[in-house]
Amino acid sequence: MARIPVKRTAINTIGKAFGEAANDPRKREAFRADPVGYLRSCGIAEESLAGLNVVLHEDDDSTLHFVLPSRVDAQRLEGEDQEYLNALGTAAVLGCCRPVI
Numbered sequence: 157m158a159r160i161p162v163k164r165t166a167i168n169t170i171g172k173a174f175g176e177a178a179n180d181p182r183k184r185e186a187f188r189a190d191p192v193g194y195l196r197s198c199g200i201a202e203e204s205l206a207g208l209n210v211v212l213h214e215d216d217d218s219t220l221h222f223v224l225p226s227r228v229d230a231q232r233l234e235g236e237d238q239e240y241l242n243a244l245g246t247a248a249v250l251g252c253c254r255p256v257i
Contacts, residue, residue: 160200160204160205160208161201161204162199162200162201162204163199163201166199166200169198169199170195170198170199170200173194173197173198174198177194184214187212191210191211191212192205192208192210195210222248223247223248225244228244
């Protein structure tokens with residue numbers, strides 16, 4: 157359910173790069189200035205980014221962004237596939253820095 161094609165082996169590298177951008181003002185600015193270049197430096201292949209308009213949104217203490225997918229698997233949604241619903245819910249909330257209760 158990746159939003160762009162990415163090798164599973166790159167996930168930790170991407171996570172580290174995102175975490176560093178969140179905590180390091182210079183890396184955050186690099187991500188702001190050139191989101192595609194920053195993602196490329198995280199290990200995402202050029203062909204995965206080709207033709208995409210990549211927009212960086214940043215949460216702060218009073219602003220939270222949710223990303224609504226362009227579409228989801230209607231059959232799995234209508235069938236109430238619990239694994240799929242869990243994945244959708246996880247994608248919606250676990251990018252946040254608030255506790256899951």
